[in-house]
Amino acid sequence: DTEVTQTPKHLVMGMTNKKSLKCEQHMGHRAMYWYKQKAKKPPELMFVYSYEKLSINESVPSRFSPECPNSSLLNLHLHALQPEDSALYLCASSQTGVENEKLFFGSGTQLSVL
Amino acid sequence: GNSVTQMEGPVTLSEEAFLTINCTYTATGYPSLFWYVQYPGEGLQLLLKATKADDKGSNKGFEATYRKETTSFHLEKGSVQVSDSAVYFCALSDLDSGGSNYKLTFGKGTLLTVNP
Numbered sequence: 257d258t259e260v261t262q263t264p265k266h267l268v269m270g271m272t273n274k275k276s277l278k279c280e281q282h283m284g285h286r287a288m289y290w291y292k293q294k295a296k297k298p299p300e301l302m303f304v305y306s307y308e309k310l311s312i313n314e315s316v317p318s319r320f321s322p323e324c325p326n327s328s329l330l331n332l333h334l335h336a337l338q339p340e341d342s343a344l345y346l347c348a349s350s351q352t353g354v355e356n357e358k359l360f361f362g363s364g365t366q367l368s369v370l
Numbered sequence: 371g372n373s374v375t376q377m378e379g380p381v382t383l384s385e386e387a388f389l390t391i392n393c394t395y396t397a398t399g400y401p402s403l404f405w406y407v408q409y410p411g412e413g414l415q416l417l418l419k420a421t422k423a424d425d426k427g428s429n430k431g432f433e434a435t436y437r438k439e440t441t442s443f444h445l446e447k448g449s450v451q452v453s454d455s456a457v458y459f460c461a462l463s464d465l466d467s468g469g470s471n472y473k474l475t476f477g478k479g480t481l482l483t484v485n486p
Contacts, residue, residue, distance in 0.1 A: 260413070287471075298459055298476035299414065311471050346413050353471050356402035356421060356463045361413035 260362035262347050268368045271337060277365045279330040279347030285360070287353025288330040290322060291346040293364070299346055305330060306353040337369045372397045376460045376477035383450055383484050391445040391480045393434075393460035401462040403427075403436050403443040404474070408457045417445075417458070450484045457481050 260281045269275050279288065287306045291299035304312035305324040319341075321333040330347055344364040350357040376393040383389060395403065402421045406414040418427030423438035432447045443460060460477040 296479070296481075298479050301473060304471055304473075306471060312466060312468075312473065348413075356472055358404075358416045358419065359414075359474060361406075361415065363411070363413045 260347055260349055260360050262345075262362035262365050264365060265363065266366045266368075268370065269334065269337065270370050271339075273337075274333070274335045276334065277332040277345055277347075277367075279332075279362060280328055281349045281360070282328055283349065283360065284327075285349035285351055286327055287350045287357075288324060289348040289350075289359065290330070290332055291348065291361075293344040293346055295343075303332075304353060311353065334367075337367075339369050342367055342369045372401065372462055372464055372475045374460050374462055374475055374477035376458075377480050378478055380481040380483060383482070385452055385484055385486055386449045387484075389445070389447040389450045389454075389482070391458055391460075391482070393443045393445065393477060395441050395443065395460075395462050397441075397462055397464055399464045401464040403434070404461045404463065405432070405434055405443070405445050406459045406461060406476075408459065408479075410456070414459065450482070452484045452486055455482055455484045 263278045290302040293299040302316045303322045308324045319336050323331040346364045347362045348359040373396045404419045405417040407417045408414045418429040420427040420436035426435045434445045457479045459479045461474045466473045
């Protein structure tokens with residue numbers, strides 16, 4: 257199994273809603289990532305978890321809250337988002353995060369904030 | 371800081387044409403270099419990589435050579451197919467400022483359209 261699975265594929269939410277994005281991998285990878293990708297732009301790193309600990313936070317606003325309950329799962333909790341947060345949210349994983357490794361990406365969650 | 375500059379495109383070619391997408395980088399350390407491809411509606415997939423100077427990465431007919439003297443990693447394919455239509459991202463991986471995790475820095479992406 258070389259897949260990173262993200263759910264849901266599409267999400268529409270209002271600015272007062274609370275929702276969560278989920279990501280799962282069963283490759284035994286110990287590093288997991290959240291990226292944000294606006295249309296026709298490259299992915300931008302948001303967070304990195306390495307061995308279930310948050311190791312990189314790229315100054316992301318607190319309305320985005322990551323969680324790594326175990327080595328296979330990564331969540332992104334969303335609260336009080338703004339319309340400019342509408343984007344494709346990509347999850348990725350790699351073996352350890354402490355070497356120059358290949359990243360495996362999920363297909364993403366397309367988020368629209370109304 | 372690290373950065374990647376790639377030809378922005380869009381690039382439109384006929385099937386069986388030769389493809390080059392230019393990529394140059396700036397890095398303080400000794401990065402690894404990657405090309406990722408994103409098909410419509412999907413996440414990114416690794417196309418090829420090179421970890422040190424003069425390494426050549428290759429996959430599915432695509433090639434790129436890590437040139438330290440010109441800080442370049444240009445993507446080439448001798449004969450493109452319609453199925454190669456996608457967005458191509460050049461990227462480098464190097465240690466973050468904390469020195470304990472590797473981070474990918476992406477170029478802006480190049481949209482390739484191949485017509486039959």
